[in-house]
Amino acid sequence: MSSVAKGSRKKRFKLPEETSVVVALIVLIGIIGALRPTFLKPTNLLNLGASYAITALLAGCIVFLLSMGEIDLSFGWILNLSAVLAGLAMIAGVPIWISVMLGIGAGTIMGALNGLLTVVMRLPLIIITLGTASVFQGISLISNKSGSVVPTDEKITGHLFFRALGGDIDSPVPIILIIVIVAFFILHLTLHKTRFGYRILAIGSNPEAARLAGIPTKKIKIQVCALMGAVSGVGGVLFLGFRGAVDPSTGGQLLLPVVAAAIIGGTPLSGGAGTVWGSLYGAMIVGAIGVGVVFIGINAVWGTLVTGLVILFAIGVDQIVRVRKKRVS
Amino acid sequence: MIKKYSRRLRVFALAAVLIITGSSLTACSSEEAAKEDITIGFVVHVIGNPFIQQIIDGAEMAAADLGVTIKVVGPAGAEGDAQLTAVQNMAASGVDGIATSVPSASMVNGLNEIIESGMPIVQFNGLGVGVNAPYVGEKSVASGRILGDMVLEKIGGPSAQGKVIVGNCFPGFPVLENRQKGVLESLAKAAGVKIVGPSDVKVDAAANFAAWQGLLAANADALAMVGLCAPDVESIGKVNKAANNTKAIGGGYDLTTGNLEALANGTAHISLGQTPFIQGYLPVYMLVDSIRNKIAINKPGFVDAGTEIVTATSVTEPFGLPALTFADLQAMALSKEKTRAYYEPVVSGYIKDWQSNLKPISEESS
Numbered sequence: 001m002s003s004v005a006k007g008s009r010k011k012r013f014k015l016p017e018e019t020s021v022v023v024a025l026i027v028l029i030g031i032i033g034a035l036r037p038t039f040l041k042p043t044n045l046l047n048l049g050a051s052y053a054i055t056a057l058l059a060g061c062i063v064f065l066l067s068m069g070e071i072d073l074s075f076g077w078i079l080n081l082s083a084v085l086a087g088l089a090m091i092a093g094v095p096i097w098i099s100v101m102l103g104i105g106a107g108t109i110m111g112a113l114n115g116l117l118t119v120v121m122r123l124p125l126i127i128i129t130l131g132t133a134s135v136f137q138g139i140s141l142i143s144n145k146s147g148s149v150v151p152t153d154e155k156i157t158g159h160l161f162f163r164a165l166g167g168d169i170d171s172p173v174p175i176i177l178i179i180v181i182v183a184f185f186i187l188h189l190t191l192h193k194t195r196f197g198y199r200i201l202a203i204g205s206n207p208e209a210a211r212l213a214g215i216p217t218k219k220i221k222i223q224v225c226a227l228m229g230a231v232s233g234v235g236g237v238l239f240l241g242f243r244g245a246v247d248p249s250t251g252g253q254l255l256l257p258v259v260a261a262a263i264i265g266g267t268p269l270s271g272g273a274g275t276v277w278g279s280l281y282g283a284m285i286v287g288a289i290g291v292g293v294v295f296i297g298i299n300a301v302w303g304t305l306v307t308g309l310v311i312l313f314a315i316g317v318d319q320i321v322r323v324r325k326k327r328v329s
Numbered sequence: 330m331i332k333k334y335s336r337r338l339r340v341f342a343l344a345a346v347l348i349i350t351g352s353s354l355t356a357c358s359s360e361e362a363a364k365e366d367i368t369i370g371f372v373v374h375v376i377g378n379p380f381i382q383q384i385i386d387g388a389e390m391a392a393a394d395l396g397v398t399i400k401v402v403g404p405a406g407a408e409g410d411a412q413l414t415a416v417q418n419m420a421a422s423g424v425d426g427i428a429t430s431v432p433s434a435s436m437v438n439g440l441n442e443i444i445e446s447g448m449p450i451v452q453f454n455g456l457g458v459g460v461n462a463p464y465v466g467e468k469s470v471a472s473g474r475i476l477g478d479m480v481l482e483k484i485g486g487p488s489a490q491g492k493v494i495v496g497n498c499f500p501g502f503p504v505l506e507n508r509q510k511g512v513l514e515s516l517a518k519a520a521g522v523k524i525v526g527p528s529d530v531k532v533d534a535a536a537n538f539a540a541w542q543g544l545l546a547a548n549a550d551a552l553a554m555v556g557l558c559a560p561d562v563e564s565i566g567k568v569n570k571a572a573n574n575t576k577a578i579g580g581g582y583d584l585t586t587g588n589l590e591a592l593a594n595g596t597a598h599i600s601l602g603q604t605p606f607i608q609g610y611l612p613v614y615m616l617v618d619s620i621r622n623k624i625a626i627n628k629p630g631f632v633d634a635g636t637e638i639v640t641a642t643s644v645t646e647p648f649g650l651p652a653l654t655f656a657d658l659q660a661m662a663l664s665k666e667k668t669r670a671y672y673e674p675v676v677s678g679y680i681k682d683w684q685s686n687l688k689p690i691s692e693e694s695s
Contacts, residue, residue: 039422150434239410245435247433294422
């Protein structure tokens with residue numbers, strides 16, 4: 001046997017797909033920490049992580065949609081309406097855990113509705129959710145009479161749910177952060193270790209081939225949309241517990257950072273691939289940029305510019321890779 | 330091959346971004362190094378809004394007068410959670426005090442936690458009910474009543490008959506809901522006035538104009554259009570100008586250059602100012618004074634920032650400030666120096682004596 005053949009059999013060490021994002025994150029944190037050492041205090045980093053936990057959670061789930069070649073514009077308002085419904089139920093006297101399940105269930109239904117509409121109307125999800133985002137926002141405004149939902153009753157605010165998420169229970173790591181990390185494990189395993197996940201990637205890679213291979217593409221689309229709705233619902237009830245209130249504007253500004261986190265993390269807009277952990281690191285990069293801007297004390301306008309540059313670069317790289325792939329195929 | 334190429338590209342892109350970010354951060358940090366005495370964080374609810382910029386200008390003038398450093402941040406779009414995160418980041422960065430608007434109830438618990446940790450906070454422009462910190466702003470319901478009364482007077486008083494369109498750019502925003510309450514209370518004095526709305530007329534200038542255009546098209550016989558936010562008066566003016574036949578009275582809030590232009594050319598008629606200079610200057614002054622003289626400010630209270638009433642023919646300023654012509658007001662909107670000079674009596678009087686002007690928080694919505 002020749003040495004060339006021996007060499008080809010040697011298993012090459014392969015760095016994980018997310019390595020470049022992790023390195024970028026470490027360098028970014030290093031730059032901010034070097035300029036403002038207080039940034040690196042563990043309690044500070046954990047608290048900041050908790051603040052960006054819901055953004056990260058949504059980014060982890062939108063990877064499923066992006067991997068399928070779809071994008072949802074309504075998840076911020078699903079989060080809002082889920083939280084509003086859960087909060088109103090709590091205020092109305094419904095037991096806390098049932099209210100929480102109600103919020104998550106409502107999110108799942110809204111997500112499934114998005115999926116159903118996109119399948120029935122044969123339109124891309126982005127177009128459907130352009131409409132449903134306003135519908136969900138509108139229902140939320142009607143439900144809370146365009147005001148904030150603030151559970152103030154001691155029986156509610158003293159419940160384990162609010163005390164745990166609100167930080168009243170001593171924990172070395174914020175509980176919201178623990179929940180989100182667990183959710184990331186589940187999402188990662190779902191996308192990369194289950195038949196459901198493989199089917200999502202197959203649909204994103206080539207929808208027609210997936211259909212011809214016997215994959216029920218319509219059913220999978222509805223299921224993924226329902227999953228996005230469920231995770232948004234989880235985000236909504238986590239928000240309610242974490243902040244203790246929901247405002248009419250809550251969730252409205254999540255679209256950009258969530259999608260940016262997923263793309264920066266290495267999930268291409270073109271579908272067929274995706275990394276759940278990458279989106280977590282992407283969310284941390286988006287968060288670190290925002291935090292860095294404040295720590296260093298630069299005008300917010302600069303922060304917007306830097307975030308925009310990061311997104312442009314990431315999208316640009318994605319586009320280049322897509323064009324190359326097409327040429328090769 | 331493709332994977333390798335893809336990874337190289339991504340590494341290259343991220344490296345480029347890091348260089349840009351790092352150099353931006355480093356460049357901007359050097360200018361902050363000079364002042365290390367007291368640093369005040371100033372967090373607004375939206376960046377890029379002319380009215381908010383006037384508040385920021387006031388805050389920066391206070392910092393310059395008092396010889397302290399000021400850091401200004403805020404989310405690009407008004408969203409409470411993003412703003413609370415900015416306040417938390419500000420606190421973690423080691424500032425000595427924070428002034429923030431509080432547009433959302435979901436910020437209240439988080440702000441109280443920061444206050445409990447010993448950080449002095451002053452609220453401005455948007456009041457968070459339950460925040461253990463003083464608030465600087467207008468009497469929101471009372472200012473709504475003033476606007477409603479003035480509009481009513483212009484459309485014929487209590488005997489007026491017809492439609493009045495009311496627009497709210499941000500339904501649910503507490504201060505706007507209070508203004509709306511005041512406006513509707515005043516308009517209710519005329520039994521023949523039918524209110525159209527309140528409609529969501531959006532914050533974004535283009536969407537705001539489109540909303541008012543649509544509302545007037547659907548209600549061409551409206552007697553008046555009343556907005557509650559900064560972009561409204563300018564939009565109403567443009568809509569009135571475009572619809573040649575309308576005689577609708579236009580009223581709203583804030584003295585941005587666009588709003589003043591609409592008043593000057595007669596396409597809008599009333600605009601109430603919230604003295605953005607005072608809303609920016611006073612919180613910074615209060616924070617610095619409380620830090621230097623160890624004055625506890627960890628409880629609710631209200632300092633009235635005053636209401637300015639402006640029409641094309643008259644300018645009524647609060648706190649006994651000297652009379653202004655409309656031209657003076659337009660000139661001040663364009664010049665920070667003129668604004669600072671004009672408010673000198675307020676700075677050396679009302680603002681300096683802020684402790685004696687601190688009232689119970691209930692007065693804000695009285």
